[in-house]
Amino acid sequence: MVRLIPCGLLVAVSALAMASMFGQDFGDHSSQTLTAKAWQSHERGDLADTLAFTAKCRELYAAEAAKQQQSLTDFLPADKGHDPWALNHVGTCCFIEGQALERASRKADAVAAYRRLVDDYGYAQCWDTRGWFWQPAKAAQDRLDELEFDAAVAE
Amino acid sequence: MNHLGRQSSAAGPVGGWLLIVALLFQVGSALALEVRVTGDRESGFQLMRDGKPFQIMGVGGTVSLDTLAACGGNAIRTWDAASAERIEHGKSLLDTAHEHGIAVVVGLWLGHERHGFDYGDPAQLAKQRREMEAAVTRLAGHPAILAWGLGNEMEGPGGPGDSPAIWREVESLACRIKELDPDHPVMPIVANVNPAKLAAIQEHAPSIDILGVNAYADAARIGAKLRAAKWEKPYCITEFGVAGPWESPHTDWNAPLEPSSRTKAGQTYVAWQRIMEDRTHCLGSFAFLWGSKQEATASWFGILLPSGEKTPRADALTRAWTGHWPADRAPVLEEVDVPFVGRHVKPGKQFEVLVRYRDPEAAPLHYRWEVREESSDRREGGDAERPPGEVPGAVVAAGSAGHAIVTAPQRPGGYRLFVTVLDGNGSGSTDNWPFYVDTQH
Numbered sequence: 285m286v287r288l289i290p291c292g293l294l295v296a297v298s299a300l301a302m303a304s305m306f307g308q309d310f311g312d313h314s315s316q317t318l319t320a321k322a323w324q325s326h327e328r329g330d331l332a333d334t335l336a337f338t339a340k341c342r343e344l345y346a347a348e349a350a351k352q353q354q355s356l357t358d359f360l361p362a363d364k365g366h367d368p369w370a371l372n373h374v375g376t377c378c379f380i381e382g383q384a385l386e387r388a389s390r391k392a393d394a395v396a397a398y399r400r401l402v403d404d405y406g407y408a409q410c411w412d413t414r415g416w417f418w419q420p421a422k423a424a425q426d427r428l429d430e431l432e433f434d435a436a437v438a439e
Numbered sequence: 440m441n442h443l444g445r446q447s448s449a450a451g452p453v454g455g456w457l458l459i460v461a462l463l464f465q466v467g468s469a470l471a472l473e474v475r476v477t478g479d480r481e482s483g484f485q486l487m488r489d490g491k492p493f494q495i496m497g498v499g500g501t502v503s504l505d506t507l508a509a510c511g512g513n514a515i516r517t518w519d520a521a522s523a524e525r526i527e528h529g530k531s532l533l534d535t536a537h538e539h540g541i542a543v544v545v546g547l548w549l550g551h552e553r554h555g556f557d558y559g560d561p562a563q564l565a566k567q568r569r570e571m572e573a574a575v576t577r578l579a580g581h582p583a584i585l586a587w588g589l590g591n592e593m594e595g596p597g598g599p600g601d602s603p604a605i606w607r608e609v610e611s612l613a614c615r616i617k618e619l620d621p622d623h624p625v626m627p628i629v630a631n632v633n634p635a636k637l638a639a640i641q642e643h644a645p646s647i648d649i650l651g652v653n654a655y656a657d658a659a660r661i662g663a664k665l666r667a668a669k670w671e672k673p674y675c676i677t678e679f680g681v682a683g684p685w686e687s688p689h690t691d692w693n694a695p696l697e698p699s700s701r702t703k704a705g706q707t708y709v710a711w712q713r714i715m716e717d718r719t720h721c722l723g724s725f726a727f728l729w730g731s732k733q734e735a736t737a738s739w740f741g742i743l744l745p746s747g748e749k750t751p752r753a754d755a756l757t758r759a760w761t762g763h764w765p766a767d768r769a770p771v772l773e774e775v776d777v778p779f780v781g782r783h784v785k786p787g788k789q790f791e792v793l794v795r796y797r798d799p800e801a802a803p804l805h806y807r808w809e810v811r812e813e814s815s816d817r818r819e820g821g822d823a824e825r826p827p828g829e830v831p832g833a834v835v836a837a838g839s840a841g842h843a844i845v846t847a848p849q850r851p852g853g854y855r856l857f858v859t860v861l862d863g864n865g866s867g868s869t870d871n872w873p874f875y876v877d878t879q880h
Binding site: 426430434436437 | 771
């Protein structure tokens with residue numbers, strides 16, 4: 285039975301269990317706060333914290349993010365880029381999760397995170413403080429293609 | 440008809456000489472392969488060479504053209520005309536390229552303001568124009584020529600790049616090139632794009648045929664940026680490859696972390712894929728650099744090792760261009776255990792390091808280790824940098840299977856441990872890891 289549980293779910297469950305054990309500070313529980321904390325955790329190389337924050341963001345906001353994704357047919361222009369806030373934050377969290385898992389050499393789990401982002405949150409955008417939006421799903425697709433190429437290298 | 444051809448109707452002794460020169464030139468021109476851009480913004484563009492579609496699968500660089508042809512490449516670009524004319528083994532680069540079926544975008548160097556060139560100085564402009572006219576006149580008839588690469592990042596690698604003086608001069612030069620050689624397109628080459636730069640080019644240099652864009656991390660987004668700016672002409676990615684040092688994470692002593700040889704191969708492959716997704720408007724691309732150079736490190740951009748071996752990036756390009764791997768592939772990095780990567784260490788501290796590479800053809804591998812000082816001669820826009828010195832005695836012992844014993848140098852400062860791995864069959868890989876010697880550690 286255990287084998288039937290998707291990898292991503294195991295990651296989420298284990299992250300939540302760790303979060304509960306170590307008592308992460310989710311702040312105001314907003315998607316913005318959770319995403320910011322996920323970035324910070326990833327930057328200091330803390331996989332458990334990173335996964336805890338990304339999982340919490342998805343737990344609380346995935347439904348809204350899915351609705352916002354459904355309402356779009358393309359990326360919104362910059363002046364409206366922040367409007368689908370849940371989509372942007374959940375999508376960004378999927379990307380952070382993929383990066384953190386790659387860094388931990390958990391390639392299969394990273395692929396699952398990137399795949400979820402590409403399939404479910406394709407119109408997410410993330411604001412770069414240098415002054416523009418970037419598209420996490422495009423970056424995730426690059427990572428998927430690089431990982432696929434790397435698998436061919438390894439053959 | 441070219442400019443000299445029109446002069447050939449002149450009478451008298453001078454006219455006679457001109458006739459001879461013109462006839463010689465006409466003979467050369469008869470050899471030239473006509474290159475045209477067809478199509479439009481709505482339906483897409485196509486580069487036609489000698490009447491056939493030509494997608495540029497190119498590199499920047501002038502060496503090892505036999506290897507390039509074997510890898511499936513079909514074009515190179517130079518940064519100046521002298522490189523295209525340089526004689527090696529009794530032949531010019533253009534002749535060698537033509538023998539290997541490789542087309543050449545001949546660079547026509549234009550001055551950079553950061554090097555002291557003044558686009559407001561008529562004397563400097565006149566000299567630059569004379570040199571350009573002479574180069575185009577000498578080379579236009581050669582059958583290897585694909586296009587004229589007008590300048591390289593002459594608008595400056597930073598800033599908006601929208602100087603009217605520069606773009607008006609580009610327009611003037613583009614028109615003059617077309618008079619001298621109507622058979623090849625003119626492609627100014629810029630450092631990335633932005634709305635102000637594109638607007639300035641569209642306003643002041645409407646006669647150009649193709650826009651060449653050098654772009655690294657941003658290469659896949661150039662098509663979207665051009666569409667957003669309502670750019671009307673085709674483009675070509677004239678430099679692409681791995682994320683540059685300026686785009687990469689740094690250590691706490693400001694040393695950029697170079698991606699591994701294996702990662703760079705993947706980045707190169709995916710960058711090429713992304714660029715070519717816009718193949719209706721992008722005429723092709725040139726990977727940087729077919730050769731090697733010191734830029735932050737000795738290995739960051741090189742697709743070849745300094746000793747000429749092809750690296751995993753060359754294999755990635757082969758797979759991109761041809762759909763399959765080359766017969767001999769470069770060693771693949773499998774495992775790294777370098778305990779001091781990105782860390783501060785005490786002077787004289789000794790470390791055991793291990794890297795493991797796999798040769799896809801199972802050839803025995805030869806490992807060469809060296810410790811070099813961190814580069815202290817960092818420059819902008821790809822300007823030539825002085826290679827840092829090797830630290831003698833820092834590699835205490837090196838085994839044949841990727842083991843080495845390294846001693847941290849006595850002098851505080853930034854260093855890198857390099858390993859170069861050769862398969863003896865023309866392929867190799869190189870990787871490096873920065874560390875910092877610190878007496879306070």
